[in-house]
Amino acid sequence: MQFHNTLTGQKEAFVPLDPNRVTMYVCGPTVYSFAHIGNYRPPVVFDTLARVLRRRYPSVVYARNITDIDDKINAAAAREGVDIGVITSRYAAAYHEDLASLGVAPTDAEPKVTEHIPQIISMIERLIGSGHAYAAEGHVLFHTLSFADYGRLSKRDEQSLMAGARVEVAPYKRHAGDFVLWKPSSDDQPGWASPWGRGRPGWHIECSAMSEAVLGDSIDIHGGGHDLIFPHHENEIAQSVCAHGGATYARYWLHNGFVNVNHEKMSKSLGNVLLVRDLLKTLPGEVIRLVLLTGHYRQPLDWTDEVASDARKKLDRLYGALRDLADVVPATGVTAPDAFVAALEDDLNTPMALAELFELVRSANKAQSVDDKARLKAQLLDAGALLGILQQDPIAWFSQQPAGSALSAEQIEQQLEARSAARKARQWAESDRIRDELAAQGVIIEDSAQGTRWRYA
């Protein structure tokens, strides 16, 4: 197995610290609103990676946090005049619903920041104790100059960090690059008692503290969006390494590319922010998942209507092969082909894995013997399971009624009965009339030796 490691900028063989306990941490959402399609790329990508890892290693501990204390949450709560818990539980629930729709399996741990305040305070105290952090005016700051490796992940040196500081430097900072570990809360803001007064954690410390609490001092894989490399992950490294006496924090850093919409960056000002919530109104979650796996995770991904309809057609082809194997019992003990697994184990190359999957489909469609069919069906299902797709009944897949369709499955079946009668009597004109009528309403007919099937276009 190998991964592209942001830390070194190279593809490296993956060697876990402890093969009997592989650990992975992925930065989760800040729950202050409904999440957009880009927010779901990391969970889908790393869910797929977790599936591949679990196949290879006996124990994988995968943690993805929920950030439930943050100034954007505070703002949302203030706007609605409710406690932040109302906001965070609402959007965390929505997040979980969407994840389920996208076929994302639950993680082994889902730490929340508000449940780890003591751990956060403890880590800050240790950082102060070792001279890597200092308290000033109710704040506690991490002193970046105290950590020689600062900037290594994002490949920034002191000069460029200084040059890039585009926010005015707070007077209590010793150095422009220093960042907040703890900040004071006013009476109307959420806060917790601490050695530095009532306050709340800064943005980066929570991941370091929760990763430590759930996975340990050193973890194998840390994932997240490309944009988190700096400052978030750079700061996590600084906090964790310094809190752990120099021990390596994460050994492999994996970052996914951004999702754009119609060739543009998603932004509120452009009004092109796509919520998964909304996409799910017209698209099966499986289609959305496949779109997110269509390109390599490190590359930018452009979301367009065409990409979505392509994914749907791909699933039609995949499920079509399974539908033809409906009466075949999958062979036992048969797993996804080596080439397919090898593609995923090579830096999670999902496009190549999909290519292998389609080769499998071609073989399945051509297979004659029962043995071949049984083997290919088992391989298809197992490969699909690794990608988190293809797990539903093919008939159910083709029977999903699109949002715009006026015809229910029952109505279609009725029409088909009439058509079958006409065909039996060799009344082709009547038969074709019914077919055209259905086609006009978005239903495609497929006659076969086993009878007539249909599907929504």
Next chain:
RNA sequence: GGCUGCGUGGCAGAACGGUCAUGCAGAGGACUGCAAAUCCUCGUACGUCGGUUCGACUCCGGCCGCAGCCUCCA
């Protein structure tokens, strides 16, 4: 300006120093009452200019173009 990465056929999107990616769309054929589905065949794709090499889309360098990050962003 600094850093990171990218430019592949109509669209999407991989690999690889010398053979087919794959999917969709398109063309022809088989099958079909006709279709659909499926199968077979096909289109001389690699931003640009040089270099290395027997041979480069693949390695190196310049140029052009694009994107992200540079302290609230997945």
